[in-house]
Amino acid sequence: MRALRLVEEGRLALEALPDPPPPEAGQVRIRMRAVALNHIDLWGMRGMAFAKRRLPITVGVEGAGIVEAVGPGVINPAPGTPVVVYAGLTCQVCRACREGRENLCENIGGIMGFHVDGIAAETVTIPAHLALPIPDGVDWPQAACAPVTFATVQHMLFDNARLESGESILVHAGGSGVGSTAILMAKAIGATVFTTVGSGGKIEKVTALGADHAINYRTDRFEGVIRRLTNKRGVDVVFEHVGPDTWGGSLLSLKKGGRLVTCGSTSGITAPTNLFHLFQQQIRIIASFGANFRNVQEGLAKMASGAVLPVIDSVLPLQDFGAGLERLNNRQVFGKIIVEVP
Numbered sequence: 001m002r003a004l005r006l007v008e009e010g011r012l013a014l015e016a017l018p019d020p021p022p023p024e025a026g027q028v029r030i031r032m033r034a035v036a037l038n039h040i041d042l043w044g045m046r047g048m049a050f051a052k053r054r055l056p057i058t059v060g061v062e063g064a065g066i067v068e069a070v071g072p073g074v075i076n077p078a079p080g081t082p083v084v085v086y087a088g089l090t091c092q093v094c095r096a097c098r099e100g101r102e103n104l105c106e107n108i109g110g111i112m113g114f115h116v117d118g119i120a121a122e123t124v125t126i127p128a129h130l131a132l133p134i135p136d137g138v139d140w141p142q143a144a145c146a147p148v149t150f151a152t153v154q155h156m157l158f159d160n161a162r163l164e165s166g167e168s169i170l171v172h173a174g175g176s177g178v179g180s181t182a183i184l185m186a187k188a189i190g191a192t193v194f195t196t197v198g199s200g201g202k203i204e205k206v207t208a209l210g211a212d213h214a215i216n217y218r219t220d221r222f223e224g225v226i227r228r229l230t231n232k233r234g235v236d237v238v239f240e241h242v243g244p245d246t247w248g249g250s251l252l253s254l255k256k257g258g259r260l261v262t263c264g265s266t267s268g269i270t271a272p273t274n275l276f277h278l279f280q281q282q283i284r285i286i287a288s289f290g291a292n293f294r295n296v297q298e299g300l301a302k303m304a305s306g307a308v309l310p311v312i313d314s315v316l317p318l319q320d321f322g323a324g325l326e327r328l329n330n331r332q333v334f335g336k337i338i339v340e341v342p
Helices: 039-045 140-144 146-160 177-188 200-209 222-229 244-252 275-280 293-305 318-329
Strands: 002-008 011-016 027-036 062-070 082-085 123-127 131-133 168-171 192-197 213-216 235-240 254-262 284-287 312-317 336-340
Touching: 002 318, 011 318, 027 082, 027 140, 039 318, 062 140, 062 146, 082 140, 082 146, 131 293, 140 146, 140 293, 140 312, 140 336, 146 177, 146 235, 146 254, 146 293, 168 177, 177 192, 177 200, 177 235, 192 200, 192 222, 200 213, 213 222, 222 244, 235 244, 244 254, 244 275, 312 318, 318 336
Parallel strands: 168 192, 168 235, 192 213, 235 254, 254 284, 312 336
Antiparallel strands: 002 011, 027 062, 027 123, 027 336, 062 082, 082 131
């Protein structure tokens, strides 16, 4: 079989590997069909794995395929079932896992495609509990966006920030995969959406998604625009995943008692914080990483119903995975880049 391998930091190669052996007890073998690109793939390419790993490894963190075979004792999913792959190697036995908080697993064995072999391959073998069924009506590119992108946004907006109908939210980087998804999910429940973008060409696109106000952060100080548009009140929620470039302005964009939920820091890892403003305004900062199985299923249900569908920028062949990452790194993307597995 063929697999896309990170052979050294910054260099990918499409390699021929031996076909995997039959799945063992508790495992399933999946014929992969689509893989979605994410910033975590960029971090892995740069060696930011935050843990020891051995190269080469197969890349790919988010994707979907069809179950080819199951090991002894596996009843669900059955062969022929379309599934998405949950990339965190959860233990199933710790308290967090037993309570359905898999992203807080106390014994996590790493993240596929980041610490250990991932899913950008023709065939992968994984623990059966990490293969979550895809409902009817969801195609492969859409499904590939479920386990990281849709689930992350679902967890951030509704489990953590607890966004409600009638509230206002500032979504940063509205043209990104999670940003575009956050706009759609927030609008679907009746929130007022402000969003930032990095170019004038993206303003029309995010407005078409439903954003009520779009701000080019390269030409305007978004926090000033937010204060003006809200009569100095600020927004209820800030959806933050950029980091230092937007952190200070995000805090200034919140109303008293507002909530900032963050899942990433693509512009760096350290940001000064005005603590006086923080406690005086009684702002709540909520850190969010990944999602649980329920969030993945909730995102897939939204796709299946047609309530929210991922924004697909382009679909590329597997060998163009690296070129897709370069576009992602340069922010030459609107929505999600998907690579097909032939």
